[in-house]
Amino acid sequence: MLFSLPRWSVLALPAVAALLVSAGCGRPEAAPEPEPTTGASAEQARPSAPVPLAGATLFVDPNGAAAEQVATWQSAGRTDDADRIRRISEQPAAVWITSDTSQVTAAVDAVLSRATDAGQMPVLVAYHIPGRDCGSFSGGGALDGDDYRAWIRGFAAGVDGRPVTVIVEPDAVAHSLDKCDGSSDRLALLAEAVTVLKQTGTAQVYLDAGHPRWVRDVSRLSTALRGAGIEQADGFALNVSNFIRTSENVDYGRQLSDALGGRTRFVVDTSRNGAGPAGGATVDGGPAWCNPPGRRLGAAPTTSTGLDRVDALLWIKRPGESDGACRPGEPAAGQWWSEYALQLAGD
Template identity: 40%
Template sequence: MRTRSLLYAFTAIPLLAASVALPASTAHAAPEPLLYGELAPEGNFTTAPPNTTWWSSTGTGADYTGGTLKTSVGTDKTRPYDAMLGRNGVRLRKGALYTLSFDARSSAPAKIRASVQESSGSYHAALDEEIDLGTVSKRFQWTFRSTIDTTAGEGGQIAFQLGAQQEPRDFILDNVSLTTSTAREGFFVDPGSNARKWVDAHSEPNPVDARAGRIRSQIADRTTVKWFGGWNTDVQTDVDSYIDKATAAGQLPTLVAYNIPGRDCGGASGGGASGAEAYKKWMDGFIAGIAGRPALVVLEPDAVAQADLEQNCLTQEQREARFDMLWYANQHLDAQGPYVKTYIDAGNATWTLGARREDNPADKGIGLSDMADLLGRSGIYFADGVAVNVANYHSTDISNDYGRRLAARVEERLGVGTTWVVDTSRNGNGAYRIPGDENSGQVGFCNPPLRKLGSASRVGEGGAAYYLWIKNPGDSDGRHADDNRCPVEGPQYKAGDFSPEFAVRLMDGS
């Protein structure tokens, strides 16, 4: 679990003595309840929310002018809960992670309570904290696991208890947020990853491998992306099960759809659906398994770049069919609603960065304009962005530079604003070049030596939406025996098989 820029962070234990029933005068109709994402979407108060959204029992009401939530409390409110500000209609799921954050200050030093609790009955709290306010606004944030369920009936509430002040006080709240199943609560770790299976098979009570502990803590416990393809005989059930686990935990899952016909141009990761109709049927099942719940989807690594004419991978008929399939996938994923974010693969910096065929006809790389046009034909209009560096080794700086340049070209040529995600799983030491061979170029496959784990999945920077471990570390790239660019010391595993030797090399950068 990761929290960012926290003043406070912990797993909350309900303090039932401080969870109190509201005075009858504070009963209000709740806003439409939400299950995922931002549960208090009006909490920045840039516009006055409806009167039924945030309620007040302070005696002076709630003032939204100036983009904050303000109220005043007199000395007649002798108990903390005699003067409250709150929001009803909060659906809490028992066992799920949530993050409450807000900015607050008062006209003079004051103690208040902040809670997330039931809005009726016993008023049990999942989070209940006493905090000290000063005259300068201060940020407060907690990530906690709910011990209560408020999905039925009147739901739960966010409540601020402001009473029991020795002198009159003015209170100002802003940027009130309660989230679940977002990056703030962390990325869901795949409990069935290849690394996890290997660790379980080599830990007690099974015969112990000395590498298991390190692989568990450095890789298996941080593997946050799951790949889906033709090996999933019932992809809808498999995706549904995975999303179920992630949403129950209140964390954000990342899925890779990898089943395009003619995948990998018949290379080490070749395969895919038997044809366009089979692919669309498979994609329908994949999407039905998500069912509109929070998810990041990385769509078909390499599929767009390998549709470029210069790649000599597909016939013209196959190219047109691929564009149609990718458009179909993007369109139908977009129809799932705001919680599903799709990032269509756009290759890596070596494939595109600096290669501009319109300026240099002899350059056989994919130009930025070419890639933008390929993405347009593949349905980038429906996607939330692109994925770069998938299963590759380029540094984050180089990948971000490519992402920025590609996004600018996409907007220039297609009129589409976009962002990107970077695969940081194995880019800790950047790209690999064969020692002594100045003409080798960057080798982005065949399990090259001297590579290292990169930044674990987190929110991105510099325009990137996220940094993600998309290629699961330790899973082999595979290799062709007749490819002289493959390091001879590379482990001999098929693409996708877990290699503990490769995993240790990535952990050590050796």
């Protein structure tokens, strides 16, 4: 498929300390520490409605893979390289939730607990749809529809009245238009996921909508998004794990929003689009969308974009994590890859 990206990052209970990841350039101002609350007062302190993403301070994890790499290289005397990776570690980035059904509630809770303690807004990616990535480099996901329904309810249980932004199932809607197996059931599952997440009362929900060079017919895509519950969501997400420049995404996003009635808002993943996409279908014997050389970090995450209908520029893909083992010696999808992180960070 054109420019469709694999993406995932396994979160499991034995690795809960690694649940969070930071990435970006331009460190957000730290939010004040929340007052400690207990018992009934803690329940009263929780919001009764979603905290809007626009204007929120995004969660920066001090213990992500990039931060660990900085500490390792600093101790080893590789101070220049450590400084370059700080361009990633000091930025807010999404956390991908891919734990199985028995662990998903704890995985979500662990992230939200840290973010709440920091007074910041976490961005999570729900990534467990059956037939995920159509069986490509990031294949996997729930066993079937019933397993996914249980999983998304477990995800929602982990929210537990705390503010969160959720990007729902990267590639899933666009893949449904590629005739991925089970695509008719997929839209119904996505619509149910949106409903369940919105019923938490505190989640901002954005359905993934691919990118400008995948489904070029926005009328066709808007129909699929309606089937996937976009009218109940807060908007859609573009360019997740991709490299297409922000301006192209914003133009496309407005066209798609117009096709949906002109009021639907969206977010753009700018994590790795600083140099734009690689040319051609393949690079060095691998797909051009998979770990292409010469790419750079994109614009810093912000929830104050000044752009019509754009709620945020986010780092949804965590810079430095592999897209997949697309060439000999490349790590599996979701694994930290320090050499590629250095490329993205630039000189």
